[in-house]
Amino acid sequence: MRVTYDGGIRVQDGLREIVLDPSRKTPGSVVSHGHLDHLTSGGMMTPETLEVLRIRKGTGDGVELPYGKEVDREGFAVRLSDAGHVFGSAMVRVDDLLYTGDFNPEGGATCGKAVPEKVHTLIVDATYGKPTFNFPPKHEVEADLLTWLEMELADGPVALGGYEFGKSQELIALVNRLGVEVAVSDRIADLADAYVRHGIRLQYRRLSDLSDAERRDPRVYILPPGWLRPPLDESVSWLGSLRLRAAYVSGWAAFFDFSRRYGLDAQFPLSDHGDFEDVMGFIEACAPRRVYPVFSHAPDLAREVERRLRIRAEPLRGR
Ligand SMILES: [Zn+2]
Numbered sequence: 001m002r003v004t005y006d007g008g009i010r011v012q013d014g015l016r017e018i019v020l021d022p023s024r025k026t027p028g029s030v031v032s033h034g035h036l037d038h039l040t041s042g043g044m045m046t047p048e049t050l051e052v053l054r055i056r057k058g059t060g061d062g063v064e065l066p067y068g069k070e071v072d073r074e075g076f077a078v079r080l081s082d083a084g085h086v087f088g089s090a091m092v093r094v095d096d097l098l099y100t101g102d103f104n105p106e107g108g109a110t111c112g113k114a115v116p117e118k119v120h121t122l123i124v125d126a127t128y129g130k131p132t133f134n135f136p137p138k139h140e141v142e143a144d145l146l147t148w149l150e151m152e153l154a155d156g157p158v159a160l161g162g163y164e165f166g167k168s169q170e171l172i173a174l175v176n177r178l179g180v181e182v183a184v185s186d187r188i189a190d191l192a193d194a195y196v197r198h199g200i201r202l203q204y205r206r207l208s209d210l211s212d213a214e215r216r217d218p219r220v221y222i223l224p225p226g227w228l229r230p231p232l233d234e235s236v237s238w239l240g241s242l243r244l245r246a247a248y249v250s251g252w253a254a255f256f257d258f259s260r261r262y263g264l265d266a267q268f269p270l271s272d273h274g275d276f277e278d279v280m281g282f283i284e285a286c287a288p289r290r291v292y293p294v295f296s297h298a299p300d301l302a303r304e305v306e307r308r309l310r311i312r313a314e315p316l317r318g319r
Contacts, residue, residue, distance in 0.1 A: 001097055001121055003292050005316040009123060011094055016075040019043075020092055020099050020123075028074055031062065032101025033089035034165055044073060046080055048088025051194045052165065082112035085272050086166035087195050097121040098286065104274045105282050106138060109173035110166075110200050114274070116285035123316070124283060126293035127273045128251070129301030135254050135275045145249070145268045146178055152245045152265075153180060153218045159244040161225035161264075165191050166272050167249060171222050172202045181219040183207055185236075188222060207236065216242060229263055251275075276304075284309055292316045 002012040008022030008029065019029040021038045029043035034052030041053060041060040046067060053060040065071060067090065070079040080090035083100060084107035091114060092099040098119040107113030128134075135141070145160075152158045160175075162168050168188040175182050182204045184192065189206045196202055204222070215238060225248055227233070230240040248258045251271025259267045274282065283291060283305060291313040293301035298315035305313035 001095070003097075003121065003123060003316065005294065009099060009294065009316065011076070011097060011099075013076075013095070018074045018076050018078070018094060020094075021101065030065075030073070030078060030080075030092050030094075032092060032099070033083065033086055035086065035102065038101065044071075044078070046088045046090050048194070048198060049090070051197075052088060052191065055190050055194060056165065081117070082107075082114065084108065084112055084114040084274075087111055087169065087198070087200070091117075093117065093119075097123065098288075099123040100125050100282075102127065102273055103282075104272055105278045106274060108170050108272060110169050110195060110202070114282065116282050119286050119288050121290050121292070122283060122286050122288035123292045123294055124279065124301070125273065125295055126279070126298040126301040126315070127296045128271070128275050129279065129293055129297030129304075131276055131300070131304060133255065133276045133297070135251060135269055135271055138270065141268055141270055142174060145174065145247070145270070148247065148266055148268075149175065149178060149180075149220060153220070155245070157216065157219050157221060157242055157244055159221040159223055159228055159239075159246040160249055161223050161228040161246065162249040164188050164224055167270070168192070168222050169195055169200075169202060170270070170272065171249060172204050173200075175220045175222070176201075176203050178220075181205065181217070182222060183210055183219055184222045185224060185227065187224070212238075225262075276301075280304065280308065283311070290314075 009020040022029045025042040027042045031043040031045040044063040044065045047064045050062045076094045079093040083089040083091045083103040085102045103114040105114045228246040245265045247266035253267040254269035294316040302313040302315040
């Protein structure tokens with residue numbers, strides 16, 4: 001099989017070709033998950049991702065393929081399995097090739113885990129593909145975050161900022177463990193509603209449902225990062241007057257100081273990707289003959305795969 005990047009990941013075998021995560025609407029393609037740098041209309045995707053597509057883009061079509069069901073597509077046997085990254089995220093199996101998409105072998109509270117499969121060819125997400133990109137243990141970061149929230153809630157409402165799809169819903173699940181009320185932006189709530197329709201238990205209120213009198217009550221607000229500090233959009237300018245204690249949540253917080261740059265009170269390195277060691281362990285367990293790291297740090301990961309695992313690796317220079 002030949003693997004190249006040209007407006008998407010192209011897998012070719014003789015005259016057969018299938019495109020994975022195309023950059024624009026491509027009938028016959030496969031879409032791994034609902035983050036905007038992967039999400040297009042027209043392809044095959046999990047029912048969950050199709051629902052996310054319609055919420056995020058207001059419209060869109062696609063062919064539903066649930067996890068575990070194998071179909072023939074463009075002459076290839078195609079099957080999706082949980083990528084452990086976000087709600088509905090999928091790894092894509094194409095004959096004896098596996099494309100991880102964005103993935104996390106550790107999984108999350110609102111999705112399963114990415115489980116390695118024995119394959120000949122592995123196309124692997126290299127977002128954290130540098131040897132220095134390792135996170136502190138997740139349970140420790142979660143415990144730190146919950147402790148910080150409990151301390152700060154004694155003085156009033158607190159805000160957490162995170163990406164609107166995936167991270168924010170993980171944060172709802174985490175804060176629900178504390179038993180305090182969570183209020184989220186309406187966009188985050190629209191996406192969380194899809195989780196609830198699929199049986200994932202999340203409890204939250206919409207910002208637009210809070211009365212003026214309720215806004216100052218102790219609760220955790222989960223907001224887009226741009227809403228943590230003024231200037232705020234006029235529709236939510238009242239958030240600025242609450243003088244919220246605020247923290248940013250992102251895997252990159254393990255390596256960069258966002259709190260000082262944006263004038264925030266804290267930051268917590270929770271990621272929906274596997275870190276470097278997770279990715280190396282996953283590759284080793286798949287025991288592929290050939291690896292194609294893709295995205296962000298693909299050249300670094302290719303080098304480490306050849307050096308440490310002695311597997312031929314070639315970076316795909318996508319996007
Ligand atoms: Zn993603």
